Amino acid sequence: MRLILGTLAAVTVVLAAPAAAQSVGMQVVDTAGAPVGTVTAIQGDNLQVKTDKHEVLVPKASFTLNGGKLLFGLTQAQFNAKIEESTAASAKAIAAGATVNGTAGSAVGKIETVEGANVTVSLTSGKRIQLPATALRGNADGTVTIGYTAEQLDALVNGSASSATGGK
Numbered sequence: 001m002r003l004i005l006g007t008l009a010a011v012t013v014v015l016a017a018p019a020a021a022q023s024v025g026m027q028v029v030d031t032a033g034a035p036v037g038t039v040t041a042i043q044g045d046n047l048q049v050k051t052d053k054h055e056v057l058v059p060k061a062s063f064t065l066n067g068g069k070l071l072f073g074l075t076q077a078q079f080n081a082k083i084e085e086s087t088a089a090s091a092k093a094i095a096a097g098a099t100v101n102g103t104a105g106s107a108v109g110k111i112e113t114v115e116g117a118n119v120t121v122s123l124t125s126g127k128r129i130q131l132p133a134t135a136l137r138g139n140a141d142g143t144v145t146i147g148y149t150a151e152q153l154d155a156l157v158n159g160s161a162s163s164a165t166g167g168k
Contacts, residue, residue, distance in 0.1 A: 022047060022060060022070065029066075030075045037076065051076055054083045086140065093138025094119060100136065100144045108150040111136075124150055127157045 028036040028049055041048035046057040047070075063070040074082065095114060100121055102108040109123040120130045137145050148156070 022063065022065070026068075026070050028063065028070045028072050030072055032075075034075060036072050036074065036079055039070065051080055051083075053080050056083055089140040090138035093140075093142050093144050094133055094136050098138075098142075098144045100146055102145070102149045102153070103147055104149060106150070108146065108148070108153055111144065121146075121153075123153055123157070125154050127154060129153060129157050 022039065022042065024039055024041060026039045028038065030036050037049040037051040039047050040050045040055060043057060045060050047060055047063065048055060048057050063072055065071070072079070094111065096111055098111045099107050100109045100111060107124060109121045112120040112122045112128065114120075114133065117133050118130055119133050119136060120128055122128050131146075135146060139145065146153075
């Protein structure tokens with residue numbers, strides 16, 4: 001599961017590191033020089049970091065370039081614990097009755113059911129769509145978001161019968 005851990009910026013060492021100096025394959029170390037993980041991808045203003053247990057997106061501002069490595073303000077154990085905490089909060093938020101917000105921040109529907117790895121969302125248009133739970137992001141504050149607008153979801157339902165679970 002990929003997460004963007006924006007809240008970690010507040011607990012990490014935050015000094016300006018040139019974006020060009022951050023590259024795939026760079027080692028991420030804690031303030032004592034112990035390994036935390038490795039950069040596996042760069043996605044916009046985020047670096048995808050793989051630890052011994054997880055692979056997540058972290059804002060570039062959370063790192064400082066130091067001696068050809070990226071310095072991070074958490075140990076590997078602390079980082080893994082934060083990821084697991086965030087993952088648990090995300091999973092808890094994806095529950096029946098939760099409002100789903102789209103890319104513009106406005107409600108696009110409500111979660112009707114969660115069955116295994118699938119979630120059925122009742123859209124504000126009255127239609128329903130079944131999605132993998134990984135298409136939704138539960139947030140620590142209990143909200144749920146999806147990377148689509150209401151119009152885009154309606155188009156998915158109308159254009160792909162396999163994605164729709166029915167309509168009204």
